Amino acid sequence: MSSQDHLKETDTEARFEFKKEENSAFKSEKGLTEETVRVISEDKDEPEWMLERRLRALKQFQAMPMPTDWPEAPDLSEIDIDEIVPYIRPDIDVRGGVDDWTDLPDDIKDTFDKLGIPEAEKNALSGVGAQYESEIVYQNMQERWEEKGVVFCDMDKAVQEHEELVKEYFMTKAVPPSDNKFAALHGAIWSGGSFVYVPEDTTVEMPIQAYFRMNSEGMGQFEHTLIIAEEGSEVHYIEGCSAPKYSAFNLHSGGVEVFVGEDAHVQYSTVQNWSKNTYNLNTKRAIAEKGGRMEWISGSMGSKATMLYPSTILKGRGASDNHITIAFAGEGQDIDTGAKVYHNAPETKSTIESKSISKDGGRTNYRGLVHIADGAENSSTAVECDALMFDNESTSDTMPYMEINESKVDVAHEATVGKIGDEDIFYLQSRGLDDDDAKQMIVSGFIEPITEELPIEYAVELNRLVELEMEGSLG
């Protein structure tokens, strides 16, 4: 059975909406104190410098205000850090992840089986990491990449085994904890995530994937992803995430740092399907050197509220960035997402393509910033946002910001908002499709420019999620 069939045949809703008994080896107290941070660090047996960074980030977190002064910002008032369980180590024998699914406890293995991860690994991926609660439980990469010096491992393990690299890059250059309140929170209590290192002139042909699963009620997941792509290398990293729905809120506050070396090419794809009680407050940032190319592809389907603006700093001459984002907000969802690009060198180029759909009272917002620094001659940027609204209870906002400090540039921003075309529906109906199918088809067409950028498995998955949203059967 191909993974495509597998995805089709599994009931997607059931794939995400199941809960497992909470079975942890270590669970921190609720809330956030210096003691919590020390306990997490100790449980991970971290070097002193990492503990120091955590404690400094904690201080910054405590000093910073919530981002409530943003225009039309999502409501975060429900988030009470003292109610969050920041760290749960699942009951597994091997820290840093086993490399054989059958070595996992049955409930965890069953979780990822249902999510279709082992199946996808066999068919389309170079490597897979799987995180359950706060820790990576499975980690494997095909040997041929290992032989070429590619590293794909659990972030906690990287702190131990690639200490120098991590010390240099971890929250020092791309996402310092001072960046925003939730980056600081992340810096204090991060756990799990992936470390990827691709040596010079190495092309990792098939994507590598990490999957993040939250199982327990009221927990927070704070995984950190660090990707270093050396000169002339190429890698495609995919992350997926999901959690079953609980009545209490969950918090996901990940941190992603990508370093795109000279003429390197990194693609970072996300299909986010958190349960609709999850606050998804991420900080993702890439720095691209001369001729480097960064691509962010994001599908935001789940969560109660998302605030996520993947950003790229185009640092070297001729570096380029490409953002493709799709947001789907159904009932009770507030998806506030967008892109940030800093053009800090000449001849840099960025394109941002955003598609959003709001339905049944959901709200989507494109919030983006393009900054062209003085001296970034002959740079160009093109931003295009399209929004589709289904009904009158929904909201669709577009808030781009452009800061242009250089004259030899080409800057264009365009946005449209509209409802689904009556004529389009009528046309499809006249060909024998019913109303629902017609709408679904139009939506699939609307997001196609984005799905076609994804590997087939993910495109299928994204389409399936959209279909479920359209049927109103999720959440």
Add this chain to the structure above:
Amino acid sequence: MSTKAIESLSEDTVRRIAEERDEPEWLLETRLNALDALETAELPDVIQTPGRRWTDLEALDFEALVDPLNQSDTTERTAGDDEVVVAPFTEAFEEYGDVLEEHFGTVLDPEHNYLTALSVALFTTGTFVYVPEGVDVEDVTVRAEMNSRSLFSQTLVVAEESSSVTILESIESGSEAGSGSEGDRYFSNLVEVVGGENATVQFGSLQNLDDDTYTYSLKRGVTDTYATIDWIESNFGSKLTRSDVETELNGDGSESQIVGTFFGSEDQHFDVNARVWHQAEHTTADLVTRGVLDDVARSVYEGVQDVGRDAWNTSSYQRENTLMLSDDAEADASPKLIIHNHDTEASHSATVGQVDAEDLFYLESRSIDSRTARNMLVEGFFVPVLEEIAVDEFREDVEELVVERLQ
């Protein structure tokens, strides 16, 4: 933040202004309330992004700029028609006191922000325009010169049912301009437009103050059913201008167009804002702004198209284009869409760029020198907005100012 208290401001000051103008009690009340509001009112919102505040209004030294009792201006008003009233407030109280009282402050809350409250408390000039039902006038002009360190102006336009009026307002610095410390001056201009059922108002404004002047201007209109309010906002002068032009489309089938032009050179700073709220069915809005920046000038643009829950069948469009003539100029832009009703067709676009190299090459290959070629292209850049200006006199003024700047 409770903003800067201005020491020279007291209830006495406000009473003296009202007394000298022989104003009715309700207006004095309004002024005093506005004065009280200064305690808590905030400066207008300014866009802030990480590491960048787009316009710094906090840096303005109102203590030095505001000189309430020595305001002076020379204003010429022409009505073009006997049926329309075009007069300073002081001449209108007697006959039109009730119309003024009914509408003053209804479109634009005096306590909207610190600068509007300051303006309402202290205004000494401005114009009342009253267009009775069914009257159609084309040539209302209000040309003002500012002759003092600070000047506060308040204008109210009331267009009754099925009336139509075209108004041109201009402001420049007079030759006898008095000055404050370091010669800085402050001009504040509030305009309210009441568009009655099926009325049409075109309000054009041309600001060409000298480069020591800070300007705050807020113009807002409210439309009744089938009314149209069109704005043309041209900014050439001043050191720093914050300009907001806004329409609330409250009547079914009403329309608004906001056309903006600016030309910044040397260290001029323009913070230009166009906003429209669709709050009724079948409303249409079109926001078009074009600006040129030379030297180290800076522009900030915010455009907002807000479509309310009940605004069925809305059409709303916005375009903003900035042309950079100098490498040291800076342009910030934020066109925003806030859409609460799906029965909407809305779009916006914004661009920043320089004179097209191929166009330039084409003209040069026709043996036009590069300076002239560039100037021709800049003049051409303004054509789409000039075409929207209905009054010939106004269009010629703007064209002249563009040509002057390009010398």
